[in-house]
Amino acid sequence: xxxxxxxTFLGGAAAAWPLAVRAQQPERMRxxxxxxxxxxxxxxxxxxxxxxxxxxNGYVEGENIAIQFRWADGHYDRLHAFAISIGx
Numbered sequence: 001x002x003x004x005x006x007x008t009f010l011g012g013a014a015a016a017w018p019l020a021v022r023a024q025q026p027e028r029m030r031x032x033x034x035x036x037x038x039x040x041x042x043x044x045x046x047x048x049x050x051x052x053x054x055x056x057n058g059y060v061e062g063e064n065i066a067i068q069f070r071w072a073d074g075h076y077d078r079l080h081a082f083a084i085s086i087g088x
């Protein structure tokens with residue numbers, strides 16, 4: 001193998017390395033904070049549609065998405081604290 005061919009080979013391998021590493025990474029778990037001023041019972045239809053929309057886009061709860069629900073039950077002053085409790 002000539003020097004120039006060897007250098008070209010190394011350059012190609014170096015360029016392909018990040019793609020191979022990225023392909024082996026498991027998909028990270030994404031998190032969604034779902035805040036509602038209503039109660040869980042009042043929001044059942046909305047939550048069902050929300051989960052269906054996620055599933056249609058390839059998100060499966062417990063596999064690649066985690067949802068944290070917080071319900072204010074009409075006490076809207078709680079929403080700020082709920083948002084902070086979910087955190088990054």
